[in-house]
Amino acid sequence: MMKIISFVVPGEPKAKARPRVTRSGIAYTPKDTINYENLVRLSFQTAYPYHTPVQGKVKAEIIAYFSIPKSASKRKMASMVLGEISPMKKPDLDNIAKIILDSLNQIAFKDDSQVTSLRVEKVYSERPCVEVRLVMEE
Structure with missing residues (x-):
């Protein structure tokens, strides 16, 4: 049986940051990453409070909507809204996908x-x- 789940994570898209290491050699996840992962989880759980993680295969579609730069001209802004100009800036697509999918581990599915x-x-x-x-x- 197929199940389709859709939800929205509000705010500017973020990327999965690399783990940081202290001077004493202890690795830790940056606070921004932890906060955004919690926001993704909260967004999912608000939309699907009674969902249990599935064990079958999953197809994922992620669309990251970025703010239009304030410095953009009206002509450029119109092109951006129409999709003629795409964001070619950080964060990278793979890091956006990584933070979203990692956040949904054990919540939407057993493992990414x-x-x-x-x-x-x-x-x-x-x-x-x-x-x-x-x-x-x-």
């Missing part, structure tokens, strides 16, 4: 290794957010 298909896109929008759509086999 179940994701067999992944589509990630970056676009400009007047409302920054990340839209996530998961197609799951139960």
